[in-house]
Amino acid sequence: MFKLTRYVLYDILRSKVVIAYTLFLFAVSIGLFQLEENQSKAILSLLNIVLIVVPLISLIFTTIHYYNSYEFIELMLSQPLSRTRILLSEYGGVALSLISSFMIGVGFPVLIYTFDATGLALLFTGIALTLAFTSIAFLASVKSRDKARGIGSALLLWFYFSLIYDGLVLLILFSFSDYPMEKFTLFLSALNPIDLGRIFIMLKMDVGALMGYTGALYKDFFGSGAGIIFTAGIMLLWVVIPLLLAVRVFRKKDL
């Protein structure tokens, strides 16, 4: 299994897309830290990178990689290897390369410039989102044979998670503003890994605002030990469940 993951890794490195991604993240992070006079503003801009760019690249890169290595996967299937092992090795290779790009591109600058709770929360969120969206992308790509359709559905998923979902939440909150919605929004946030990661970072960054009125509830919940375990647990579910579904589909699939 590790052997297969290693081949996948070599293959990815040869394509140079990951290297470009690493360089892009690194340039942006260093640039932000150098340009902004106060670190909190740089972290704020990095937050947008982590919440928008990281899921997008993870989704697109994974789908394209899957379709490009379709022949390789077919070749492997002719070998005495289980389908689960093949897909998991693919996943391992892709996730590992994306995480290492993220750690080199964003991790190093953050650790050098702002090694504090906010920085660590940012890194945790970045890694979790990379893993989660890689598995979502695998699910999207095993579902459809057509490359264009696969990439299209991946893009749509990104659009949904990063924009449409929050719009829906806003709509719900305004439609039901006469009711106590605080607890319900906690539940809603669990349904979107980007929201979950954002709230996790916000707790470190906007602690003042979050202590006001309804915010205190989020702070009490997410700030507590149970809340951190909840966040990590839900993130883990977002990584594991799409991946398991993808494996299930892949095993039964007529290739």
Place this chain on the structure above:
Amino acid sequence: MRPLLAILCLLNVTYVSGNTIIIGKNRPVNTLRQAISMAKAGDTVLLQRGTYKEGNIIIDKSIHLIGVDEPILDGDHKNEILTLTGTNISIRGIHFANAGYSSMNDFAALKIIDATNILIENNTITNAFFGIHIANSTNSIVRNNTIIGTNKTEHLSGNGIHLWKCSDMLIASNKISGHRDGIYLEFVSKSIIENNKSLKNVRYGLHFMFSHDDTYLGNSFENNGAGVAVMYSKHVRMENNLFDKNWGASAYGILLKDISDSHILHNRFIQNTVGIYMEGSSRIGIGKNIFQANGWALKVQASCDDNTFYQNNFYGNSFDVATNGTMVLNRFNNNYWDKYEGYDMNRDGIGDVPYHPVSMYAVVVEQNPTTLVLMRSFIVSLLDKAEKAIPGLTPENLVDNNPMIKPNKL
């Protein structure tokens, strides 16, 4: 000027020579009560090291009570310890411990009623209901005292320094923690409150009402349950104070309610839920302050008019300004906003594009606080950008026409 005169008067009084009575365990005079009844006006009473439990003691003549090596006056959890009334009395270097609690009376470790020219200096007060309670007094000084409360609930603890109907007072360099309100003033005029530290109190760090012509300099108010609340006063000056980490659902750096003709200058507001909350306030100059990492730097309700916000620096606040209406009768000028995105063509240091400090999202959150959960999300930044391009919901008149490109030098 008048508090200064008070200091001079006290200095004169202190060095008028009188007899000295020494109280100690193995001396002819071994209780404070005995010494007080023996003493005549102008005498000095030296209280030597030890613990004295003598119930409530009343001083009504001009004497100087001085503690040697921090003697302890213990109230045994049931008494008011020392009650002063009269003129020219000074109390120094004494540790007041365990004053009584009553839900009927405002028991204090040290109560001063109907007095003039009192000096309270270098004392320590622990475990009291009220710390120092002053009523109907003038020209007095409370300086360098340490008052540590027990941090119970609001109704189980009293105020650290409580002044009622006083004038020309000086409250300086005291450290107060764990009481209901750190410093509480009601009907106190022409007084100076400076260099005090008020922290971890259950309710407010500083609380005043109907107290005109007072000056607050260089105090720090940190981690208080609800920050600082000031109400119904005129001609107040607040300078060089620090308001730090006042966090909570209704916690404010300062809450200004019906304050007018006042100045708030050179203060620092750091990490408060709300830096300044204003309601029904008029003609206040708020200038050269630093607002950093607050939830809301300013919440200016529509009931405020004719206030000027100038040359302040705003950094890293979640929201710069929020308001509850579209009517704006206040002015913003020459502030530095870290969220400003304009340019400066003629290089005079002032941005050419006006800055609207109320964001669309601040308006949304004001209407529906639950939406706070969407802070920093993509949709919120889209909304803000859209509103900036085509303003519709945010108050159009709330604008800084001359925003600074670089932070003001303060």
